[in-house]
Amino acid sequence: MGFLDTLLGRTKPVQPKLDDLFALPSAAVTLDAGAGFKPTGSGSVCFRPVEGRSFSDVQKDVQELLNASSGKEGGLPVEVTKDSYGFNWLVSSHMSDELEALVTDLHAVNSSLVDNGFGPQLLCTLVAFRDDQERRLGLIYLYKRGTFYPFAPLSGERRDNALELQVKGVIGSDLKFEPDLARWFPVWGAPGL
Amino acid sequence: MAARTRYAPDRGLTVRMTATMFLLGLVFVAFVAAIIGIGAAYHASSAAIVLFAVVLGGGFAIGSLFYSDKIALATAGGRVVGPNDSEDARRIHGIVDRLCALADMPKPRVAIADADMPNAFATGRNADHAVLCVTTGLLRRLENDELEGVIAHEMSHVAHKDVQVMTIASFLAIIAALLIRIAFYGELFGGGRRSNDSNAGVVMLALMAVSIIVYAVSFLLIRMLSRYRELSADRSGALLTGQPSALKSALVKVTGQMARIPTRDLRTAQPLNAFFFAPAMNLNAKAGLSAIFSTHPSLERRLAELDKVQQQLGRTAG
Numbered sequence: 489m490g491f492l493d494t495l496l497g498r499t500k501p502v503q504p505k506l507d508d509l510f511a512l513p514s515a516a517v518t519l520d521a522g523a524g525f526k527p528t529g530s531g532s533v534c535f536r537p538v539e540g541r542s543f544s545d546v547q548k549d550v551q552e553l554l555n556a557s558s559g560k561e562g563g564l565p566v567e568v569t570k571d572s573y574g575f576n577w578l579v580s581s582h583m584s585d586e587l588e589a590l591v592t593d594l595h596a597v598n599s600s601l602v603d604n605g606f607g608p609q610l611l612c613t614l615v616a617f618r619d620d621q622e623r624r625l626g627l628i629y630l631y632k633r634g635t636f637y638p639f640a641p642l643s644g645e646r647r648d649n650a651l652e653l654q655v656k657g658v659i660g661s662d663l664k665f666e667p668d669l670a671r672w673f674p675v676w677g678a679p680g681l
Numbered sequence: 682m683a684a685r686t687r688y689a690p691d692r693g694l695t696v697r698m699t700a701t702m703f704l705l706g707l708v709f710v711a712f713v714a715a716i717i718g719i720g721a722a723y724h725a726s727s728a729a730i731v732l733f734a735v736v737l738g739g740g741f742a743i744g745s746l747f748y749s750d751k752i753a754l755a756t757a758g759g760r761v762v763g764p765n766d767s768e769d770a771r772r773i774h775g776i777v778d779r780l781c782a783l784a785d786m787p788k789p790r791v792a793i794a795d796a797d798m799p800n801a802f803a804t805g806r807n808a809d810h811a812v813l814c815v816t817t818g819l820l821r822r823l824e825n826d827e828l829e830g831v832i833a834h835e836m837s838h839v840a841h842k843d844v845q846v847m848t849i850a851s852f853l854a855i856i857a858a859l860l861i862r863i864a865f866y867g868e869l870f871g872g873g874r875r876s877n878d879s880n881a882g883v884v885m886l887a888l889m890a891v892s893i894i895v896y897a898v899s900f901l902l903i904r905m906l907s908r909y910r911e912l913s914a915d916r917s918g919a920l921l922t923g924q925p926s927a928l929k930s931a932l933v934k935v936t937g938q939m940a941r942i943p944t945r946d947l948r949t950a951q952p953l954n955a956f957f958f959a960p961a962m963n964l965n966a967k968a969g970l971s972a973i974f975s976t977h978p979s980l981e982r983r984l985a986e987l988d989k990v991q992q993q994l995g996r997t998a999g
Contacts, residue, residue, distance in 0.1 A: 493841075494841060494842045494845075494846065495702070495846070496695050496698055496699065496913075497698060497841040497843065497846070497909070497910045497913035497914070497917075498690055498691075498695070498841070498913055498916075498917065499784070499837060499840045499841065499917045499920075499921075501920055501921070502783075502784060502785045536779075536783060536922060536923050537923060537924075538923035538924070538994050538995075539923065539924050539925070539926055539991070539994065539995070540991070540994055540995030541995060542994075542995055542996060543923070543994075572825065573775055573776060573779055573825060573829070574825060574826045574829065574924070575779065608783070608920075608921075609783075609923055611779060611782055611783050612782060630782055632782060632783065632784070632785035633782075633785060668787075670787070670788055671781070671782065671788070673778035673779070673781075673782060673788075674778075676775075
């Protein structure tokens with residue numbers, strides 16, 4: 489934020505960084521090799537809904553677009569859920585070996601929102617992983633930072649910090665990781681995880 | 682290519698705020714000119730007194746800037762909480778986490794003040810030293826989306842560096858207030874000693890008169906600036922959450938509850954008014970005089986400005 493913006497007390501909404509999301513499929517290979525976590529095939533985009541007709545129209549269009557494309561490949565329809573903080577999660581489910589298709593789907597959501605001027609409303613995207621012991625792991629992409637961080641929930645709203653740091657060690661060089669640990673905020677009960 | 686955006690700056694607000702700051706600067710220049718003029722006219726050196734006031738006033742301003750978070754927290758009785766300390770703390774941390782990620786801001790410390798008055802404030806000299814405090818009364822009365830609107834408003838204050846701006850703006854008023862006091866006591870105690878030196882007495886009187894005028898004018902301008910900055914925090918907060926109506930409903934709830942607060946709470950909360958989400962004193966917005974002394978715009982004004990944001994966000998793409 490510039491000096492003039494400070495003086496005039498205005499903030500411009502932050503635009504999301506979208507491109508780094510495509511680094512995910514190759515990092516998933518490293519994650520499987522290094523830590524034994526495989527993608528479950530489901531992922532979600534979290535965004536802040538804006539009140540009014542214009543935003544709900546865009547959201548409906550995105551949903552129809554994704555449903556139409558997944559219908560051809562026999563995938564599951566996308567669902568929208570609202571969490572207790574008032575954010576919407578658009579969950580897309582694919583087969584576990586279709587990570588690239590999933591990322592393409594997630595990117596379609598991003599670009600529709602950005603094209604309609606709702607880019608600042610994007611919060612994060614989550615791709616779910618699981619290992620042989622059924623431990624859950626989410627890789628979360630922060631749109632405004634363009635960085636990733638791991639989130640490993642345990643039962644009772646606890647996080648497996650050791651696993652998260654291990655994951656950072658394994659794929660830290662493949663993905664742009666969020667260096668500030670204070671920004672690794674938890675997303676309890678995130679749909680699709 | 683720039684991304685498409687629905688964001689449009691509010692030109693009217695920008696123009697009014699710039700004009701206010703220009704006037705404050707003008708008062709400052711006039712003040713300096715008057716002091717030099719007084720010194721020159723009476724061949725007396727008022728430099729020492731003025732320098733003393735500037736150093737003392739500067740000390741106050743820098744001190745309050747650096748300790749603003751500690752002072753405000755102590756006055757409001759807030760304690761900093763971690764995300765796992767209580768159910769309330771978890772709720773606020775969850776909201777703050779998401780808003781920070783949405784706005785790409787460092788996370789402020791979160792504090793809860795045990796007071797029934799529904800209110801919130803954010804202070805600290807910059808975003809890295811910011812602390813956000815909400816009262817238990819606010820947590821109890823507001824739904825999650827309303828609470829989020831209030832927190833987004835407070836975080837906009839942090840992003841706009843309002844503590845810094847208001848401290849710098851108040852600097853002039855602090856110096857003028859100090860000079861009034863110095864000149865007053867100078868007259869009172871120095872009068873007899875300097876009876877053969879009539880110039881010194883006149884200089885003191887002139888200094889006091891100029892300082893009183895400067896203090897009064899800058900006080901009104903600072904209040905005006907404060908009101909404009911509240912409006913821009915409302916605006917940025919509503920743009921961030923995308924839900925102007927949630928903020929409107931929080932405003933209506935909070936200001937409606939204000940009238941029912943016991944007087945004891947009101948008095949203890951008064952010094953913090955400038956940082957609060959809504960002022961604790963229930964001023965009658967329709968009375969013109971109280972409106973120009975108020976730190977916050979009237980409820981009607983704030984709701985009208987949020988209507989504009991709502992229309993802006995709801996515009997169909999095209």
